[in-house]
Amino acid sequence: MLVLAVLSLLGILLVIGLPVAFAMAVSGAIGLYFYGGMPILSGILNTTPLTTANSYEMITIPMFILMAEFVILSGIASDLFRAATIWVGRIRGGVAMATAIAGAGFGAISGSSTAAAATLAATSLPEMIKQGYEPKLAGGVVAISGTLAMLIPPSVALILYGILADVSISKLLIGGVIPGLIVTMAIILTVWVLVILWPGSAPKGHTYSFTEKFASLKRVGPMLVLFLAITGTIYSGIATPTEASGIGAFIAMLLAVKERKLTPATLWIALRNSAQTSCMILFIILGAHIFGYFVTITRVTNDLSEWVAALPLAPLAIMGLILVGYIILGFFMDQIAILILTVPVVLPIILKLGFDPVWFGVIVVVTAEVGMVTPPLGMNVFVVARYTRRPLGELFRGVMPHVWAHLVVIALLTLFPGLILWLPSTMQ
Structure with a gap:
């Protein structure tokens, strides 16, 4: 009875708008x-x-957030988008596909989904509108491409899951690489199908010479250096995620210095934004620990695990129900809040069913991506709407084909765990 009353109180407090x-x-x-x-x-x-x-x-979180601030400051995202446009721009819908590639690249050096969406909205969306892309198509691909930063390392969401679940953060980050590439390809294929079905939604592409293509790669070099400094050192065992986050923040700062974008004023803004975001996340974790102690001391997780294990359903069917629950929660709650609220309760069930916690962590983050672009919350869609002044309804309609593609990817990753677990298994 006490547990039910406390859960009801938590729900009421969340509904009335009290911070998580x-x-x-x-x-x-x-x-x-x-x-x-x-x-x-x-x-x-x-x-x-x-x-x-x-x-x-915990040091990993503020360091990666600071790195994202320096990356945004340096303007690397614009260079990534221009280089991707030159390489795939001749295809109908090529600039939209380039947005997905730029989103993956920015996610590989950022880790912040909303920052990625805001950056892509400021760089790629005006270009697509200018070239004659349908605003619905352009806004949808920008919103969904921003979610890649949640999955491709360095991912703050995966780091949080690792801290909450006491799972190797290194394996989680590396486990997100192949699913990140699969999701990127799903976005590109969705754009390709859309422009075939509705050719008027995207103009014909522009052809670029091989000289222009190879010249564009010079601007991608800094991104590759930063990616190798983070993911490369973690995969090879040279550095832990905490050490890699410090290295990444330092190199990102050097890139901002190289681009002559780092001034005392911009440095202060980057440090202030990083501190504010880090304190917010830390405070959420503190609240989750207090609530978690109550859940543990009342044996809620043990009783729930035993009840689920006794259900006359196959483990995969139970897993499917859990993922549906995560998708529904994503309609109404922030993804970080969902992780912090649910992982302490759901993880014992997952372990009882015999699933790998690394695999589950990546699956949950991919599922959380859906919540970033679905109504009524859809944080990435709101970010894009703020930058573009386009109607929310139009943007939500534009992103729906990508939501269906995401659900197919989730099913694929659920049925074939090796897509997530193979790369971590090869780590040093």
């Missing part, structure tokens, strides 16, 4: 008080802030 961190902390604290009185509650509140912040892996 406060909602989890308040409901968890009230539950702990009624379960064990003031001694248990005060003991947990005295120790949880330090144990939350005193995690070595």
Whole structure:
């Protein structure tokens, strides 16, 4: 009865708009008080802030966020988009396909989905509109391409999952590489199908010479250096994710210096934005730990795991129901909040069913991408709408074909776990 009351309180607090961190902390604290009185509650509140912040892996989050700020400052995203446009621009719909490639490239050196969507909206979307692309098609591909930053390392979402699930962050980040490429290809193929079905939605492409193509690669060099400094060092075992995040932030700062974009004013903005975002995430994790203690002490996860294991369903069918639940939650909640709320409860069930936690983490993040572009929340769509002044309804309609393609990718990754687990298995 107490568990049901606390869960109801959490739901009410979230519905009325209380920040996720406060909602989890308040409901968890009230539950702990009624379960064990003031001694248990005060003991947990005295120790949880330090144990939350005193995690070595936690350094990874502010470093990768700072790296993303420096990457945005340096203007690398514009160079990525121009280079991709030159290579695939002659195909009908080529600029839209180039947006997906640029989104993957930016995701490989950023890790922030909303930052990727904002950057692509400011760089590729005006170009597509100018060339005569249908705004619905252009806005949809920009919104969905921004989600790639959630999956392709360095991914803040995967890092958070690793911290919550106590799973190797290195394996999680490397496990996101192949699914990231598959999702990128799914976006490109979706654009290709759309322009075949509705040729008027995209103009004919422009042909570029081989000289122009190879000249464009010079501007991609910094991105490759940054990618190798992060993913390459993690995969080879040269650096841990925490060390790689520091290296990445330092190299991104050097790129901003090289482009003469780093001034005392811009440095202060980058540091301030990184600190604000990091504090927000850290506070959410703190609230989740308080709520998690209540869930653990009341044996909710144990009872739920035993109940699910006793269901007369195949493990894969139960997994399918869990993923449907994640998609539904994505309609209404922020993806980081979903991870923090659900992973402590769902992970024991996944382990009981015999699934790999690394595989599940990547699957959950791919599923969370759907929530970034579906109504009513659809954070990436709102970001694109703010930059383009286009109607939200138009953008949501433009992104729906990509949502269906994403669901196909999720089914593929669920049925063939090797697509996620093979690359981590080859790590040093």
